[in-house]
Amino acid sequence: MDSVGISSQPLAATLRVLNLGKTQNLLSNSRNTIFRIRSRSRSSGGVFDEAAYEAERLRLDAKARESMADKSKIETEEEEDEKAWKWVIRKRIWDLMEAMNVAQNPRPVHHRIPNFLGASDAALKFAGLELYRVSECVKVNPDSPQKQLRFLTLSDGKKLLTPQPRLRTGFFSVLESSMLSPSTIKEACTSVGVAKYGRPIGLDEKLKVDVIVIGSVAVDPTTGARLGKGEGFAELEYGMLRYMGAIDDSTPVVTTVHDCQLVDDIPVEKLLIHDVPVDIICTPTQVIFTNTTIPKPQGIYWEKLSPEKLGQIRILRELMNRIERELGQKLPSGPSEKLPPTAQRRRR
Numbered sequence: 001m002d003s004v005g006i007s008s009q010p011l012a013a014t015l016r017v018l019n020l021g022k023t024q025n026l027l028s029n030s031r032n033t034i035f036r037i038r039s040r041s042r043s044s045g046g047v048f049d050e051a052a053y054e055a056e057r058l059r060l061d062a063k064a065r066e067s068m069a070d071k072s073k074i075e076t077e078e079e080e081d082e083k084a085w086k087w088v089i090r091k092r093i094w095d096l097m098e099a100m101n102v103a104q105n106p107r108p109v110h111h112r113i114p115n116f117l118g119a120s121d122a123a124l125k126f127a128g129l130e131l132y133r134v135s136e137c138v139k140v141n142p143d144s145p146q147k148q149l150r151f152l153t154l155s156d157g158k159k160l161l162t163p164q165p166r167l168r169t170g171f172f173s174v175l176e177s178s179m180l181s182p183s184t185i186k187e188a189c190t191s192v193g194v195a196k197y198g199r200p201i202g203l204d205e206k207l208k209v210d211v212i213v214i215g216s217v218a219v220d221p222t223t224g225a226r227l228g229k230g231e232g233f234a235e236l237e238y239g240m241l242r243y244m245g246a247i248d249d250s251t252p253v254v255t256t257v258h259d260c261q262l263v264d265d266i267p268v269e270k271l272l273i274h275d276v277p278v279d280i281i282c283t284p285t286q287v288i289f290t291n292t293t294i295p296k297p298q299g300i301y302w303e304k305l306s307p308e309k310l311g312q313i314r315i316l317r318e319l320m321n322r323i324e325r326e327l328g329q330k331l332p333s334g335p336s337e338k339l340p341p342t343a344q345r346r347r348r
Contacts, residue, residue, distance in 0.1 A: 113215030116258035118284030135210035173198030224292025
């Protein structure tokens with residue numbers, strides 16, 4: 001997450017406000033295509049169109065990465081931008097991983113949660129933790145370096161909670177080994193497999209998440225301070241799970257990274273109120289308990305949530321409407337995003 005504001009006083013006791021950064025607004029038809037592909041298959045009982053789903057997912061991923069590249073360039077060049085330092089660290093790590101050839105496909109790793117050599121070993125380190133062994137439900141991000149973690153979760157008979165990529169096509173999906181055959185568990189760990197086999201859930205789902213796994217670009221082992229790829233979806237997912245009552249401050253947050261992603265120059269004093277710290281870091285060679293003292297976000301910070309981000313994510317609009325009905329008043333809204341030059345040209 002990349003910017004923050006103070007909650008309005010009438011809502012401060014009820015809500016916290018989550019700003020989701022300045023990613024480019026994707027066109028409405030593009031955002032909804034994957035959802036339509038899934039909906040047609042489910043409603044008609046037809047065969048899930050894997051090729052169409054994957055092609056559209058890759059197209060939208062490429063569009064999102066292009067937007068993030070524009071965003072990072074703009075924010076890095078603006079001397080007064082409070083997020084410029086984050087991009088400097090991200091780029092250093094992405095460049096280092098490519099230079100050291102520890103990056104794994106998909107490559108290049110820039111503007112991604114980077115896949116890395118030894119990701120499976122890091123997953124095994126996590127699986128050896130007592131908090132994992134006693135867990136029943138594990139939330140794992142959908143990125144490539146955490147694929148083995150999703151596989152282990154299902155193989156060990158646990159409930160896997162995973163978000164739809166960038167929350168474009170819905171919210172979270174739940175998968176359990178009882179829903180799968182031995183031959184489909186591996187496929188179920190992919191984005192296509194989640195769409196094909198997962199059970200989509202809504203905001204009213206009653207569940208308790210025992211452990212959260214999030215991807216990272218860089219993380220400080222001495223403080224637990226973490227940087228993602230800059231789109232803010234880990235924070236958004238965290239905030240919505242807080243709203244649902246599925247997690248609280250005691251829910252451990254874990255990340256798996258390559259050892260070269262460990263840094264010592266994330267300034268804690270510059271972190272924003274919605275930045276999610278990590279309690280445990282698993283690398284291919286070690287497990288680190290950060291004993292972080294950084295406060296965890298308490299929910300969703302609406303005052304800085306842009307109209308563009310709301311337009312991208314249907315579940316956010318649903319949640320906003322629900323809270324407004326409960327409160328009997330409109331929620332505060334954030335400023336419009338500053339679109340990068342390429343996005344401005346496309347909109348002319």
